[in-house]
Amino acid sequence: MKLSRYVLGVIASSFLAFCHVSQAQTQEPLIHVQGSGATSITPNAYTVTLVMEAHGENVAPLNQILSAEMRSVISFLLKQDIKQSNIQSMQVRLNPRYTNTPQGRQQDGFTLSREIVVTDTDIENYDRVLDGVLKRGVDRIQQFNFVSAGENNAYQTALIAAVADAKARATLLAKELGVEVGEVVAISESGGNMPVPVMRADAFAKESVTSLPGQKTVEARINVSFRIIQ
Secondary structure, rough: OHHHHHHHHHHHHHHHHHHHHHHHHHHHOEEEEEEEEEEEOOOEEEEEEEEEEEOOOHHHHHHHHHHHHHHHHHHHHHOOOOOOEEEEEEEEEEEEEEEEEEEEEEEEEEEEEEEEEEEOOHHHHHHHHHHHHOOOOOOEHHHEEEEEHHHHHHHHHHHHHHHHHHHHHHHHHHHHHHOEEEEEEEEEEEEEEEOEEEEEHHHHOOOOOOOOOOOEEEEEEEEEEEEEOO
């Protein structure tokens, strides 16, 4: 009985090894390459987050104050030819306010804050916009970014260039090896790079800092597997 089990085990092991060798021998030859592409974009807009705050004992009066200030700010932004669709004003935060007293840390009313996110395609108009909103109740300016409205199109252009680069690499390798490139077996994106220029709002107060956004590079990379025709 033990001998029979041993013989069966040897046969099973041999069969599995044969299947593994057969699969290795029948595996089709492939060529794997990575293609990359890049294109340059010039920022043609800016985004900025405007923060308004009010402090007090009761929430309702605070909301009335901020609502009035917000209407004034939005009215000003619209007069600067900023589209209403580029003004988002739904962010609201309410936090308890604490102060340090001889008796310890105690709550001293509330802080109500509202945020307005603005996108303006008139890149030369940012200074007038910032000055205007600060005069109308905005307490802080944060997250000032130069952006490009055509980032998605730029990435697609870079992606097309990456495909062409992958084809060229595969063709070059195949030529040097004396074979031909066949059809595509697999293709995948391996990540891309879409940098957006960032400049803090407080930097604009420095006379030595230029406001020119400059150009940025958008990159795309892909992995492609081709069949090899021998």
